Amino acid sequence: MAVTKRAVALNMADLAERAGVSIATVSRALSGAPGVSEETRRKIRLLADDLSYAVSPDAARLARGSSGRVAVVTPDVSHWFYAAMLDGIVTGLRGTDLDVLLYEVKQERERRRFFSELPARRQVDALILVALPISDDERRRLDLMGVTVVMAGGTLGDHPHVRIDDVEAGRQATAQLVRAGHTRIAMINSTGTWSLEYAAPGARLRGFTGVLEEAGLEVRPELVVHRHWGSHGGVEGMSELLSLPEPPTGVVAFSDEVAFGALRTLRRAGVAVPYTMSVVGIDDHHLADMFDLTTVRQPVTQQGKVAGQLVHQILQKGDIRSPHVTLPTQVVARGTIGPPPGVRT
Amino acid sequence: MAVTKRAVALNMADLAERAGVSIATVSRALSGAPGVSEETRRKIRLLADDLSYAVSPDAARLARGSSGRVAVVTPDVSHWFYAAMLDGIVTGLRGTDLDVLLYEVKQERERRRFFSELPARRQVDALILVALPISDDERRRLDLMGVTVVMAGGTLGDHPHVRIDDVEAGRQATAQLVRAGHTRIAMINSTGTWSLEYAAPGARLRGFTGVLEEAGLEVRPELVVHRHWGSHGGVEGMSELLSLPEPPTGVVAFSDEVAFGALRTLRRAGVAVPYTMSVVGIDDHHLADMFDLTTVRQPVTQQGKVAGQLVHQILQKGDIRSPHVTLPTQVVARGTIGPPPGVRT
DNA sequence: TCTCGTTTCGTAAACGCTTACGTCGCAGTC
DNA sequence: GACTGCGACGTAAGCGTTTACGAAACGAGA
Numbered sequence: 001m002a003v004t005k006r007a008v009a010l011n012m013a014d015l016a017e018r019a020g021v022s023i024a025t026v027s028r029a030l031s032g033a034p035g036v037s038e039e040t041r042r043k044i045r046l047l048a049d050d051l052s053y054a055v056s057p058d059a060a061r062l063a064r065g066s067s068g069r070v071a072v073v074t075p076d077v078s079h080w081f082y083a084a085m086l087d088g089i090v091t092g093l094r095g096t097d098l099d100v101l102l103y104e105v106k107q108e109r110e111r112r113r114f115f116s117e118l119p120a121r122r123q124v125d126a127l128i129l130v131a132l133p134i135s136d137d138e139r140r141r142l143d144l145m146g147v148t149v150v151m152a153g154g155t156l157g158d159h160p161h162v163r164i165d166d167v168e169a170g171r172q173a174t175a176q177l178v179r180a181g182h183t184r185i186a187m188i189n190s191t192g193t194w195s196l197e198y199a200a201p202g203a204r205l206r207g208f209t210g211v212l213e214e215a216g217l218e219v220r221p222e223l224v225v226h227r228h229w230g231s232h233g234g235v236e237g238m239s240e241l242l243s244l245p246e247p248p249t250g251v252v253a254f255s256d257e258v259a260f261g262a263l264r265t266l267r268r269a270g271v272a273v274p275y276t277m278s279v280v281g282i283d284d285h286h287l288a289d290m291f292d293l294t295t296v297r298q299p300v301t302q303q304g305k306v307a308g309q310l311v312h313q314i315l316q317k318g319d320i321r322s323p324h325v326t327l328p329t330q331v332v333a334r335g336t337i338g339p340p341p342g343v344r345t
Numbered sequence: 346m347a348v349t350k351r352a353v354a355l356n357m358a359d360l361a362e363r364a365g366v367s368i369a370t371v372s373r374a375l376s377g378a379p380g381v382s383e384e385t386r387r388k389i390r391l392l393a394d395d396l397s398y399a400v401s402p403d404a405a406r407l408a409r410g411s412s413g414r415v416a417v418v419t420p421d422v423s424h425w426f427y428a429a430m431l432d433g434i435v436t437g438l439r440g441t442d443l444d445v446l447l448y449e450v451k452q453e454r455e456r457r458r459f460f461s462e463l464p465a466r467r468q469v470d471a472l473i474l475v476a477l478p479i480s481d482d483e484r485r486r487l488d489l490m491g492v493t494v495v496m497a498g499g500t501l502g503d504h505p506h507v508r509i510d511d512v513e514a515g516r517q518a519t520a521q522l523v524r525a526g527h528t529r530i531a532m533i534n535s536t537g538t539w540s541l542e543y544a545a546p547g548a549r550l551r552g553f554t555g556v557l558e559e560a561g562l563e564v565r566p567e568l569v570v571h572r573h574w575g576s577h578g579g580v581e582g583m584s585e586l587l588s589l590p591e592p593p594t595g596v597v598a599f600s601d602e603v604a605f606g607a608l609r610t611l612r613r614a615g616v617a618v619p620y621t622m623s624v625v626g627i628d629d630h631h632l633a634d635m636f637d638l639t640t641v642r643q644p645v646t647q648q649g650k651v652a653g654q655l656v657h658q659i660l661q662k663g664d665i666r667s668p669h670v671t672l673p674t675q676v677v678a679r680g681t682i683g684p685p686p687g688v689r690t
Numbered sequence: 691t692c693t694c695g696t697t698t699c700g701t702a703a704a705c706g707c708t709t710a711c712g713t714c715g716c717a718g719t720c
Numbered sequence: 721g722a723c724t725g726c727g728a729c730g731t732a733a734g735c736g737t738t739t740a741c742g743a744a745a746c747g748a749g750a
Binding site for chain 1: 735736737738739
Binding site: 357368369378400403404410 | 705
């Protein structure tokens, strides 16, 4: 009848007509719902394939009330940590017919805007926050969305989360230096990117001091410096430590990138690693091997993957048994730790 | 009337009722369409804010026919190159009320699946392919989607694209070595990840050979090795070059990561850089500075950003003036290039 | 043969918007 | 004072699905 149909793609009605059945039957056949004979279902599926017809997700969502989409909110896709998380999430979601909607909130004001406008609003069934510290106020705004919220790489109240034990990671890193015989051990820790405190620096520092104290070693304030958590932070932090009247013989870096920077400073200063100075990182960055860096591995991609799977399970089964996952970290010995200078091996 | 409303979130009808106007007016007021007095518009907007009401994107899409979403298809989010591209795309799309739907196609078969099932089908208004080589057949499948397609980091027939000149990048890298006086210059080039040929390796190699020939230097087959384009490719490639009866004195790496690997091999082999061996990369990876690596910078994030802006413009204005953008590359001199050994400075 | 339960399918009412079109009121024109 | 034009708003028809409900057909049990 209608000669001027706007629809460029064919719709379910067209398909139904050609198949000689009603729209309802087509819908049931394609969605796998019961109430259709196997024969009819096969016929319809074949026809749909032939005409390369695909159900409109938007219309389906409208009718059903769920979007089949999950939002991932991350501070910086270009940074390897978040990128690896994202990669893991996508992997964990693969084959679940859940699509990923990506939101990047780089700056403080973007984050604020995100929570005040909630652009993911009514777009997704769930939200995965990637290591994003948020305020109580923002947490409350989040509830407005009325969707499942999962935190990857941190915690968020009672919401499901996947993370590592940062205190333990700090302990493992520090313990290697202690075991090697070092007594003057420093830490280049991270400052937060945000006004809100992010948990990792504090936790890793607790691990650091804990191990020192248990070993009967003093924690000297001048040996704990704070810098940005990128490689340049390591460059600066190491410089500061080297300029000390009595520099340390071993350094725990907040992250591998910080360690990379520290190593560059040492190389330029002509300080031999590990003969004069030992360095240990945390992360097991995929380039750590290129620096020969001894470190503590955290399974970043795996965290993302589990987060993705968690979301899928929750969306499917409603609730879920263990929504709080802590993945283990593990020492990776390479070449940047040796005995302190002056100690014979 | 309907006592059991399913809707958890309030809808436009609720808002209209409270505002004492019709749904149509609310729609017009909120979307910025003409035909509403400024006073009414303000009133409605205020009310919407108060009740923290948001228009359902799916319903809007259904009614309007466009989704406000763009799909980004990338081989590997966790790799810095694609991550930087993605970051750029998101940045370029910021403030355009276009959302990003992310698809990762890591393996050959995932790529095939993506093109055969087209999960982005009817979900997005445009598609951005990130440095993804595709076959003619797949290109045809893509047209089935009937949406704008943009290639970032490569070309794709007549479709709009953003990229760099890889031949020129190869030339710039090689020219530095030639200028420093090297005559035995090698290249660690990349093998493709896919069965389909990706353009960059071939183009960079052409730049390499072109410069050598213009300088009157011979291109020796044994000095061009092929490895995977990650750091381990560099490790292996450099080993092979070192094992040659007469090793080169300068090496052009396909990418910075390859160069990182090469540097590690050299360090372990006790070959001094740049005194005995010079190395140059391509990319300007954000860790290149940590290796002191001389390289050729390509603006990765910028490419993504332009691609995002391109999509936005095309979606808005229909067509567009210059849909083919080539961004310039540029030498970044650091510390891994010196004169060949035996040449007095 | 009648009734009842199953299966299979169609009918039609949502889902929450956008927009073409119609209506109304009012100022301006002759 | 009837007519015209225009701005502001309402009516209602979609957009392409899902799904509650009802109808029809059919076999089984009595």
